[in-house]
Amino acid sequence: MKRPRALRWMGLVFLLSIMLLAMTGCSENIIVLNPKGPIAEQQRDLMIISTLLCCIVIVPVLILTAVIIWRYRDKKGRKAAYTPEWEHSTKLELIWWGIPVLIILMLAIITVKATYDLEPSKPIASSEKPLTVQVTSLNWKWLFQYPEQGIASVNELKIPEDVPIRFEITADSPMNSFWIPQLGGQMYAMSGMAMTLYLQADEVGEYWGSGANFTGTDFAKMYFDVEATSKEEFDAWVEEVKTDSPKLTLEGYKQLREPSTSEVQSYSAFPEGLFEMTVTKYAASHNHGLSWKNTQNFEFEDQVTR
Template identity: 60%
Template sequence: MNLARGFRRMLAALSLAGFAALMSGCTDRMIVLNPKGVVGRHQLDLIVITTILCLVVIVPVIVMAFVFAWRYRSRNGGKADYRPDWEHNSKLETVWWGIPIVIIAILAAITVRYSHLLEPSRPLESEAEPLVIQVTSLDYKWLFQYPEQGIATVNYVEFPAGVPVRFELTSDAPMNSFWIPQLGGQIYTMSGMAMKLNLMADEPGTYMGSGANFSGEDFAKMRFDARAVTEKEFDHWVEQIKATAPALTDQGYDELARPGAMGTQDYSSIPEGLFDRIVNKYAHGAGHSHGGAAQAETDTDPDLGNQHDMDDMAGMSGMEHHH
């Protein structure tokens, strides 16, 4: 009996030691708890507040589980009252119903506030004009287009610190999720849709970016560096790419979009309207867009528009037609 008890204690001690070792190895990787942007800070506040509110319930419940097991254990000379007919106590009922109701009400208010505050498409308050970066998730790489600068990069993105960045995101491959943990939460990239995500870095630095959604064989290689630099360094970087990098052509994009992992790449120019063509590629004649970033090709082609009108009239007798 003593041997079995000693073995169980040793196993518990080894389990705790192993858990502590695993956690110590993750301390430098818990980058979500080390935000470097205004959106990331708000999200950290939300994590801390909700965690504390949950602990208000979890900690007393865990403590009481051990206290009750110890106090009411079977033993000779026990001092606990034996009350087999007890079934109700108004004070206890008030506590274990009242506290959860108050916590849920607080969580509801916090959720409403932060849902509005952290809306991804909501522009960030800043005196600087936002930088537009168009993001396309491919198999298995990330394409970043800078429409205002006329350049593009693969598997890394660079932008000025202290300047809002408006990411416009789509996919030319299976759905993925764009995520820079220290700057803000993730948002999905989906074919036929153009999503928006506004982020801003507080200070220069290199932050980890990743695809956070399983998308196939090499999804784990869809990592990228998000480099925040000074505005002067950003301007110099743009000029350097324009002077040294090759141009991205339509044929070059088709080759880039083929499945396969690769390293980083720069392009000194991009085909006009490439991002919108990628979005509309899967729209089937009707623009699927979130936030109005892309329009349907039929909106600019009157002949196609008339054809769709006739199709709609022909199909109304049997079913309701939706674009």
């Protein structure tokens, strides 16, 4: 009898040790817990606070479940009190109803506040002027247009550090979800709609971005590289693209939007109004945080679809 009990304790200690070792590096290995921008940091804190509040209920329940099973197990000489007529305790009722109600109220207050603070189209407070990047989800690739710089890229996103990025997101394909975990949460890319998402990278580095929605055969390959650089390096990259890369023509865009995977590409120019026309060719009345002039141009759509 002593040996099995000792083995059980050894097994328990071993499992706890493994869990502690795994948890020591979890924030580095789980990228959503290793934020590199102000939005992702707030979202990380919200997840941690919500988890800890829920643990106030969950952990005691799990512990009590194990204690009750052990104490009231079927065993000769069991000393646990047997009270089959017991049915009510005001003190216990207050505890197991009162504490969860308080936790739910706290979660509700925190969630409502965070919902307004983290509204995707809300600009990030900064002394720097936001950089606009127009994002188009294609099967199975991402097209990034920089309207102020006049360049575009496929599956490669470069941004300067400490500068708010104003993403305008749409789709010329089935609905997808634009996601850079270390910078912020997901935003759906939908045809006929343009969504606004503000993110920012606080430090130079390389991050992972992807499509987080099932879109068919090669959806698993629909990821892109995100590189946050210094402002000088970003400007140098823009000049390099303008000098060394070909232009994206209407015919080139027509080929690009065909279902296929793609390597990283860059373009020194793209057709004027390409993003706006991609949105309005499906529906001209839906946008989120955007306002355009002259968005109706069906001649452009005729040229692309012929």
